[in-house]
Amino acid sequence: MQAQEHTGSYYAATVNEVTDFAPLRGAQTADVCVVGAGFTGISTALHLAERGYNVHVVEAHRVGWGATGRNGGQMIGGIAGERCIAKHHGRGVEELFSELRWEGHNIIRQRVSKYGIDCDLKPGYVDVAIKPRHVRDMQAEHNALVEAEFPYEVRMLSREETRELTGTDSYIGGLLNMGNGHLHPLNLCLGEAGAAVSLGTTIYEQSPVTEIRRGDKAVVVTEHGTVTADAVVLAGNAYHHIEPKLRGIMFPVNSFIVATEPLPDEVVQAINPRDLAICDPNFVLEYFRLSADKRLLFGARLNYFGDDPEFIMKQHRRKIVKHYPALADVGFDYAWGGTIGVPINRVPLLGRVAPNVFYSQGYSGHGVNVTHLAGQIMADAVAGTFERFDLFADVKPVVVPGGHLFSKPMVALGVLYYKIKDRL
Numbered sequence: 001m002q003a004q005e006h007t008g009s010y011y012a013a014t015v016n017e018v019t020d021f022a023p024l025r026g027a028q029t030a031d032v033c034v035v036g037a038g039f040t041g042i043s044t045a046l047h048l049a050e051r052g053y054n055v056h057v058v059e060a061h062r063v064g065w066g067a068t069g070r071n072g073g074q075m076i077g078g079i080a081g082e083r084c085i086a087k088h089h090g091r092g093v094e095e096l097f098s099e100l101r102w103e104g105h106n107i108i109r110q111r112v113s114k115y116g117i118d119c120d121l122k123p124g125y126v127d128v129a130i131k132p133r134h135v136r137d138m139q140a141e142h143n144a145l146v147e148a149e150f151p152y153e154v155r156m157l158s159r160e161e162t163r164e165l166t167g168t169d170s171y172i173g174g175l176l177n178m179g180n181g182h183l184h185p186l187n188l189c190l191g192e193a194g195a196a197v198s199l200g201t202t203i204y205e206q207s208p209v210t211e212i213r214r215g216d217k218a219v220v221v222t223e224h225g226t227v228t229a230d231a232v233v234l235a236g237n238a239y240h241h242i243e244p245k246l247r248g249i250m251f252p253v254n255s256f257i258v259a260t261e262p263l264p265d266e267v268v269q270a271i272n273p274r275d276l277a278i279c280d281p282n283f284v285l286e287y288f289r290l291s292a293d294k295r296l297l298f299g300a301r302l303n304y305f306g307d308d309p310e311f312i313m314k315q316h317r318r319k320i321v322k323h324y325p326a327l328a329d330v331g332f333d334y335a336w337g338g339t340i341g342v343p344i345n346r347v348p349l350l351g352r353v354a355p356n357v358f359y360s361q362g363y364s365g366h367g368v369n370v371t372h373l374a375g376q377i378m379a380d381a382v383a384g385t386f387e388r389f390d391l392f393a394d395v396k397p398v399v400v401p402g403g404h405l406f407s408k409p410m411v412a413l414g415v416l417y418y419k420i421k422d423r424l
């Protein structure tokens with residue numbers, strides 16, 4: 001694996017600071033070594049550092065280089081695969097889940113406030129409905145939140161209200177949830193990394209890990225150095241390829257985003273007057289919002305495995321114009337893609353490959369929230385508390401033997417299947 005710089009995203013172009021942590025060299029020791037500096041790795045490191053652990057984080061490229069620095073920035077509640085987890089554990093876990101679903105949001109808000117992280121965090125999100133069954137699902141979600149005395153505004157939207165808030169006639173209704181929101185994910189991750197460093201964490205960039213040696217103390221190996229630690233947390237998610245036991249349990253699904261040029265005020269008022277994150281409920285979904293400088297950030301899946309910005313812009317322009325014909329000639333300044341880890345049963349993959357080598361990955365499209373919860377759960381597990389860890393780890397992943405070898409055709413087939421399902 002060759003160390004790389006950030007992709008050409010809007011986020012990388014608007015970072016609060018450019019990181020330049022030295023690569024790992026020589027023989028180092030730590031209480032805990034984390035592999036991967038996305039939300040999972042950095043969140044875990046910060047939780048551990050706050051508890052007094054000496055943590056070293058080893059990143060192949062740059063802090064936030066993976067899905068974390070490329071995503072839609074939509075802070076969405078809930079955990080993918082909840083039904084499967086509830087089925088496995090029985091009804092007792094539902095109450096626990098009503099807290100866990102929003103725990104990541106609480107952690108993000110607390111950190112933004114505690115460490116003064118400037119990441120454009122804003123409240124407000126609309127689930128938009130395309131079909132009557134979506135409205136029924138949203139009504140059920142709304143009722144459950146009201147019953148649970150959710151402390152933020154949640155409101156079903158009529159077709160007209162949805163049109164007013166989204167500036168398009170594409171949707172037949174929606175669910176407004178002011179407990180969700182949106183943010184600049186790379187600046188959040190960099191802020192959290194800075195907080196971890198201020199508490200004594202060491203971060204190495206441009207340091208691809210090539211091997212994890214097992215033992216009472218595990219050894220994380222790169223070309224020029226090692227970290228020997230009591231515990232290791234693998235946080236490479238869809239970009240992780242070195243641990244054989246993690247192969248074939250998750251599909252790498254690509255999603256792509258464009259950022260338009262900054263939009264004039266009258267366009268902003270017409271398409272998103274309350275500055276909300278917007279997402280449709282399809283499996284092969286579209287998600288969009290405004291950036292802090294009023295660009296439309298529009299994301300969708302494409303059946304494409306490359307990273308050519310011109311290609312992404314062309315495809316996404318068609319999708320945007322369906323909702324916003326007035327944006328037919330809008331300029332695009334950035335286009336990029338990233339890879340999401342999607343477990344086959346959608347249940348986030350938390351577990352161990354050895355007694356002291358943990359992993360956490362595969363949050364489907366809910367990673368902004370769930371990585372922050374996962375970081376807390378990983379820190380608990382390292383400290384010897386497994387109650388919440390076991391909720392996930394006890395649900396055995398569905399394994400596709402050889403899946404990693406055929407991931408592209410299998411993902412293409414899977415997406416086709418879900419596209420057909422979305423149309424029904």
Ligand SMILES: Cc1cc2nc3c(=O)[nH]c(=O)nc-3n(C[C@H](O)[C@H](O)[C@H](O)COP(=O)(O)OP(=O)(O)OC[C@H]3O[C@@H](n4cnc5c(N)ncnc54)[C@H](O)[C@@H]3O)c2cc1C
Nearest residue numbers: 036038039040060066067068072074209236338366367368
């Ligand atoms: C285009 C896109 C849009 C998305 N939109 C949303 C959204 O709006 N809302 C939402 O909640 N979620 C969204 N997601 C999902 C979310 O971004 C991810 O779930 C989350 O960022 C995962 O974080 P992570 O730290 O687990 O993985 P990553 O951010 O991918 O980080 C893994 C890191 O591990 C490093 N690594 C891997 N292997 C090694 C190695 N051998 N040695 C050293 N380092 C290694 C990688 O370089 C990488 O930096 C989106 C994802 C994508 C790609």
